[in-house]
Amino acid sequence: MRSILAPRSMFALVVTVLATIAATPALAEASKIDPADTAWMISATALVLVMTIPGLACFYAGLVRKKNVLATMAQSLAAVMFVSLCWAAAGYSLAFTGEGPAIGSLERLLLLGMGMESVNALAKNIPEALFMTYQMTFAIITVALVAGSVADRMRFSAFVLFAIGWLFLVYVPVAHWVWGGGFLGAMGLLDFAGGTVVHLNAGVAGLVAALVLGARRGYGSENLSPYDLTLAVIGTGLLWVGWLGFNGGSALGANSRAAMAIVATHLAASTGAMVWMAAEWWTRGKPSVLGMISGAVAGLGTITPASGFVLPWHAVVIGAAAGLICFWACTWLKQRMKYDDSLDVFGIHGVGGALGTTLTGVFAVGALSASAELPGGSPGWIDGNFGQIQIQLIGVAVTLVWCAVATYALLKLISVIVPLRVSTDAERMGLDISLHGEAVQ
Secondary structure: OHHHHHHHHHHHHHHHHHHHHHHHHHHHHHOOOOHHHHHHHHHHHHHHHHHHHHHHHHHHHHHOOHHHHHHHHHHHHHHHHHHHHHHHHHHHHHHHOOOOOOOOOOOOHHHOOOOOOOOEOOEOOOOHHHHHHHHHHHHHHHHHHHHHHHOOOEOHHHHHHHHHHHHHHHHHHHHHHHOOOOHHHHHOOOOOOOHHHHHHHHHHHHHHHHHHHOOOOOOOOOOOOOOOHHHHHHHHHHHHHHHHHHHHHHHOOOOHHHHHHHHHHHHHHHHHHHHHHHHHHHHHOOOOHHHHHHHHHHHHHHHOOOOOOOOHHHHHHHHHHHHHHHHHHHHHHHHHHOOOOOOOHHHHHHHHHHHHHHHHHHHOOOEOOOOOOOOEOOOOHHHOOOHHHHHHHHHHHHHHHHHHHHHHHHHHHHHHHOOOEOOHHHHHHOHHHHHHOOOOO
């Protein structure tokens, strides 16, 4: 009996060993997903989502008049709802799958084929579902930022159509060009976390939208002071903290590059706030709270493209430039151009995005140390590569032109479907009551 069972036992053992060996490649593939990196990226994703709701919602709501507080918050909510669904449906696939120089593929249409262990080639250390969601939060806040330029006067229905159309027409292509394997990234453009994709895009779109809609009723003749600066300060604090995930998370892992990006982000925000405050104190005699929070946001936006490529002292210089140049753009330039960008999206994000992207070409460091985790890649002018500035300027120019033309065309198309602007009576009454049937007490 033993002589008969022994061969069977031996056969079972051999089969078990072969099965284990055959399974090894699959286990190795799964092990590429790093638990520590995944944990950090989950946290960073949550931080970036907080930037829009409640961060940007509170920031913008505190800066408009009381009769438009809820309508302004509704636009941030709309960005979260509609952009999230559109991103999952096709936006992510078009931006981050495929290798086309201009646009991606529909490989992940409706997120089909995305499994528990699947990864994107751009972030093989974290689950693809997490990478998709992290990038989704970037798309959300970029669309929501544009709302600040058209506050107090754009129809909610028109904004919803704009959010959907602009995501696919502007944001998705530029994200692919820069981050998804498109021609700007292939050319060598450095944009760590969104100087072109997020801030320049939002700022230019905001300026175009403000010009197309026209100025608010009473602009330049009536008191359009903010409703509640305390709410705006709270929003700034939420944005500031969330930005650590915005820039730090763009390292796509819990590593030294993420830490350096966080340091750079915080120092630039602090310097931007300080320099804007000083400029306002010098020119107007008093340092306003509005100026301080504006300078902080300017510093945050301007350091974004450079945050993972620069040393801390570079971040201080970039933050100082942001505070000074964005202050100039929101005061002198705005008065000379005579446009009504309600919450200075162009002056802070548009100008800051262009400035930060350009300065990345100046300060990007090729190798900070022997550690591969620290900022590296193409060096900037400070490391002897003056040509990087030219690449950065091309990226700025391409993004600016495409965004301006596409945004204008989209707004004109939407105006054929629904009016872009509320009626004069509705604007005087306030968008909270006229559009949503609610009011802040």
